[in-house]
Amino acid sequence: xxxxxxxxxxxxxxxxxxxxLQCAQDMNHEYMSWYRQDPGMGLRLIHYSVGAGITDxxxxxNGYNVSRSTTEDFPLRLLSAAPSQTSVYFCASSYNxxxxxxxxxxxxxxxxxx
Amino acid sequence: GDSVTQMEGxxxxxxxxxxxxxxxxxxxxxxxxxxxxxxxxxxLQLLLKATKADDKGSNKGFEAxxxxxxxxxxxxxxxxxxxxxxxxxxxxxxxxxGNKLVFGAGTxxxxxx
Numbered sequence: 001x002x003x004x005x006x007x008x009x010x011x012x013x014x015x016x017x018x019x020x021l022q023c024a025q026d027m028n029h030e031y032m033s034w035y036r037q038d039p040g041m042g043l044r045l046i047h048y049s050v051g052a053g054i055t056d057x058x059x060x061x062n063g064y065n066v067s068r069s070t071t072e073d074f075p076l077r078l079l080s081a082a083p084s085q086t087s088v089y090f091c092a093s094s095y096n097x098x099x100x101x102x103x104x105x106x107x108x109x110x111x112x113x114x
Numbered sequence: 115g116d117s118v119t120q121m122e123g124x125x126x127x128x129x130x131x132x133x134x135x136x137x138x139x140x141x142x143x144x145x146x147x148x149x150x151x152x153x154x155x156x157x158l159q160l161l162l163k164a165t166k167a168d169d170k171g172s173n174k175g176f177e178a179x180x181x182x183x184x185x186x187x188x189x190x191x192x193x194x195x196x197x198x199x200x201x202x203x204x205x206x207x208x209x210x211x212g213n214k215l216v217f218g219a220g221t222x223x224x225x226x227x
Contacts, residue, residue, distance in 0.1 A: 004157075033214075042118075042203060042217035043158075058214065090157055092215075099213045100146045100165045105157035 001026050004106035006091050012112045013081040021076040021109050023091030029104075031097030032074040036060065036087040037108075043090065049074055050097055081113045116141045120204050120218035127194055127225050135189040135221045137178075137204035145208040147171075147180050147187040148215070152201040161189075161202070199225045 007022045025032065033048035045058030049068040063085060065077040074093075078085060089109045094101040121136040139145065146165045150158040162171030167182035176191045187204060204218040 040219050042219045043215075044217075045214055048214065092158075097213050099207045099209045100163070101207075101213075102148075102160045102163065103215060105150075105159065107155075107157045 003027065004091055004093055004104050006089075006106035006109050008109060009107070010110045010112075012114065013078075014114050015082060017081050018077070018079050019081065021078075021089055021091075021111075023074045023076065023106060024072050025074075025091075025093040025104070026072065027093065027095075027104065028071060029093035029095055030071065031095065031101075031103075032068065032091065032093045033058070033103070034064070034066065034074070034076045035090045035092065037090060038087050046076065046089075048097075078111075081111075083113045085111065086113045087111060116145065116206060116208055116216045118204050118206055118216055118218035120202075120221050122219075122221070124222035124224055127223070129196055129225055129227050130193045131225075133189070133191040133194045133198075133223070135202055135204075135223070137187045137189065137218060139185050139187065139204075139206050141185075141206060141208050143208055144182075145206040147178070148205045148207070149176070149178055149187070149189050150203045150205060150217075152203065152220070154200070158203065194223070194225045196225045196227050199223055 034046040035043040047066040049055045091106040092103040094103045148163045149161040151161045162173040164171040164180035
């Protein structure tokens with residue numbers, strides 16, 4: 001199993017550009033989520049999904065869109081990038097999002113918005 | 115809402131020293147508690163967890179006990195190694211808040227040989 005994979009590893013954008021961060025998992029997990037990691041702030045939840053066709057907002061959703069058309073994939077879209085979105089982005093998955101479950105994280109995408 | 119507070123770092127120790135990283139939490143109910151570790155250039159991975167009061171999680175020589183009376187989940191290791199150098203995150207998950215993981219700010223650990 002590859003686990004949780006993310007592409008690209010690193011991206012530089014100009015303000016106003018759009019892009020999609022890809023996330024895929026091969027563990028047949030229902031629950032998937034996106035976090036951003038900023039210095040001194042830990043990880044903050046952007047969006048999450050409890051299954052194909054179902055998504056919801058997390059703590060910091062503004063400026064990001066998601067969709068979940070398959071169990072395996074959960075892309076994160078930046079429609080108009082801003083410097084405040086410079087961060088490291090992690091995708092995670094778990095079996096069905098239960099309170100006691102371990103979440104499995106991808107290796108991250110480092111995004112720089114100029 | 116729920117929150118997690120960790121001791122600020124970085125923490126710098128010599129090899130074989132004793133490690134404690136403090137973690138306290140605020141929650142309305144009975145959360146599950148986790149320690150995740152992030153090695154340089156990698157994503158987070160679970161180090162250990164505890165799902166009810168007085169449970170002790172342990173892995174790779176690390177331990178943490180779920181203390182409801184002090185709302186704490188401190189991470190300890192008796193003898194650290196250079197390979198333990200990483201960022202350590204305390205986190206909680208609570209059903210009342212949709213089981214979303216709430217993270218502390220993270221503590222950088224540097225172990226010198």
